[in-house]
Amino acid sequence: MAARSYGQYCGVTTAVELIGERWALLIVRDLLVGPRRYTDLKQGLPKIPTNILSTRLKELQEAGVVRRVPLPNCGLVYELTPYGRELEPIVLALGRWGFASMGEPGPEDIVTADSLTVALRTAFRADAAASLPPAGYELHVADVVLRVHVDGARLHVAQLAPAGRPIDPRAQGLAGRTAGEPDVVFAAGPGIRLLIGGEVTPAEAIDREILAVLSGDAALLERFARTFAIRTEPDGGIAA
Amino acid sequence: MAARSYGQYCGVTTAVELIGERWALLIVRDLLVGPRRYTDLKQGLPKIPTNILSTRLKELQEAGVVRRVPLPNCGLVYELTPYGRELEPIVLALGRWGFASMGEPGPEDIVTADSLTVALRTAFRADAAASLPPAGYELHVADVVLRVHVDGARLHVAQLAPAGRPIDPRAQGLAGRTAGEPDVVFAAGPGIRLLIGGEVTPAEAIDREILAVLSGDAALLERFARTFAIRTEPDGGIAA
DNA sequence: CCGGATCCGAATCGATACTG
DNA sequence: CAGTATCGATTCGGATCCGG
Secondary structure (H helix, E strand, C coil): CCCCCCCECCHHHHHHHHHCCCCHHHHHHHHHHCCECHHHHHHHCCCCCHHHHHHHHHHHHHCCCEEEEECCCCCEEEEECHHHHCCHHHHHHHHHHHHCCCCCCCCCCECCHHHHHHHHHHHECHHHHHCCCCEEEEEEECCEEEEEEEECCEEEEEEEECCCCCCCHHHCCCCCCCCCCCCEEEEECCCHHHHHCCCCCHHHHHHCCCEEEEEECCCHHHHHHHHECCCECCCCCECC | CCCCCCCECCHHHHHHHHHCCCCHHHHHHHHHHCCECHHHHHHHCCCCCHHHHHHHHHHHHHCCCEEEEECCCCCEEEEECHHHHCCHHHHHHHHHHHHCCCCCCCCCCECCHHHHHHHHHHHECHHHHHCCCCEEEEEEECCEEEEEEEECCEEEEEEEECCCCCCCHHHCCCCCCCCCCCCEEEEECCCHHHHHCCCCCHHHHHHCCCEEEEEECCCHHHHHHHHECCCECCCCCECC
C-alpha cells in the first residue's frame, strides 16, 4: 500500500498523508460527534462511494486515528482513538475558516445532523457563554432537529432527528428526554449562516424569514447569537 | 470548474473543498514562510508535477487563498492573502499532530528549507522562550542551513542555504548577515526529531551522533531543546 | 532560466451492483 | 448491517515542449 508519498520528512506532510485523502477528514468530523456505525457514516456522507468509505476506514485505522469496536450486543462501531481526538481543535478551526467562504448552498447541498452539530461546536464561544445564564435551544434545519444545551462554558448537543437506531440500547429513551424542555424552539434554513456570521440580527432574521420561532421565548435568540458566532472580517479573515 | 463537491453545506466541507486537494496544503505551507516564485515552489516540492502545481495555484487564487503578484523588476511571486494566512495556526497544529506519526524517513524523503522552517515554527514554544535569554542558532540538516534567532517570544528564521535567487534584490547581502554570529552551530540528521520530541537529551543526541556541534557553546543545546519541543504522550497524543 | 501548457499512461475515484 | 466487486469517468504523475 504505502500511500502515495509526498517525499518529504516533515510533520505537515505526514499529517496530510494520514488524513489528507478525499473524504477522510469528513469521516473524522462525524466521528468527533460520537462513535458511528458504517451505515451511520454512509448516511451522514450520502455522496461517499461505499468502497471509498471502507478504504478510508481501513487507512484511518492503520494511521491510528480510528478504532473498530465490536458492540456487546451486536454490530460494531468506529470511533476515534485518543490520537484521532487530537484532531478536534484542528477540524473546528478548519470549520471556522471555511465558514467565511460558504456562499449560498447549491441545489444538491444538504445539512446533516453531524455536520450541524460540529458547526455549532465551531461557532461556540465558551467565553461569551460563560457569562450568560444556562439555556436550552431546539433547532430545526431541514430535517435535522438538535437539542442544544448551554450551561456556562459547557455545550451539549443531542440529535433528536433524524432518529437513527441508538448505538447503546441503554440510551433508548434518553434521546428525547434531554434535561428538560428547551427554552425556545426555532426553525431555520441555510440562511442561519448569516445569523452566526453576525450579518443579521435575530430580529432581522425573523423579518427576512431566515428563521422562525416555533415556540418559547424569541428573546433568547439574542443569547443564541452571542453564544454561537463566527465573525468574519471584510477581507474574509476571521476575527477573534 | 466547480470542483467535485461533497454535497454538504458545512464549514469543514467548504474548507476541504478549498484546500483539501492533493498538494494544496503543502503549497500553503511553503507560502507561509514567504512569497515564492513558481520555480521556488517547484524546487521546494520536488515531486509535484508542474501541471498540478499550476492547477493548484489557480484554484488557490480562485479560493482567495493565494495572490499572484508581479515583481517590480521582473518575474512574479505567489503569496498568501490575509485569508490564506489565517491558515497558519491550522497548518502548524497539523504539523504538530503529524509529528507524532513521523517514523524513520524513507530513502526518498527529503528535508527542504521551507519544511524545516515551518517545522521549527510548529515546535516553537513562545512561553518557554519568553523566560530564556535571547539566542542565535545555526542549524544544518542535509543541505539546508538555517539561521535561527530567538528573542523572547519572537522567533526568526533565515534560510542561508540552499541559496535561491533572492526575490527582492535589495535583500541581497542581508541573507548572510543576520543579526550577528550564532551562539552555536550544529548539524543534525533526521534524528533531530528525537530531540524535539524529548526522546533524547542533547547530551544523548551528541553521544548517539544524532547531532554534532560544529562550533560555539554546546551548552546552548539545552536551551534549544526547551525552546523547540513537541512532547508526545504514550498514546500518540500531544501534550500541552 | 522562468512560467507555464500539452500529452498520455497509471492510479484513484465515483456509481452501481452484488454478497455473507 | 457491513461491506466487496466491477467498471467507466477523473485525476494524478511523469515527461516533454514552448513562448518570453
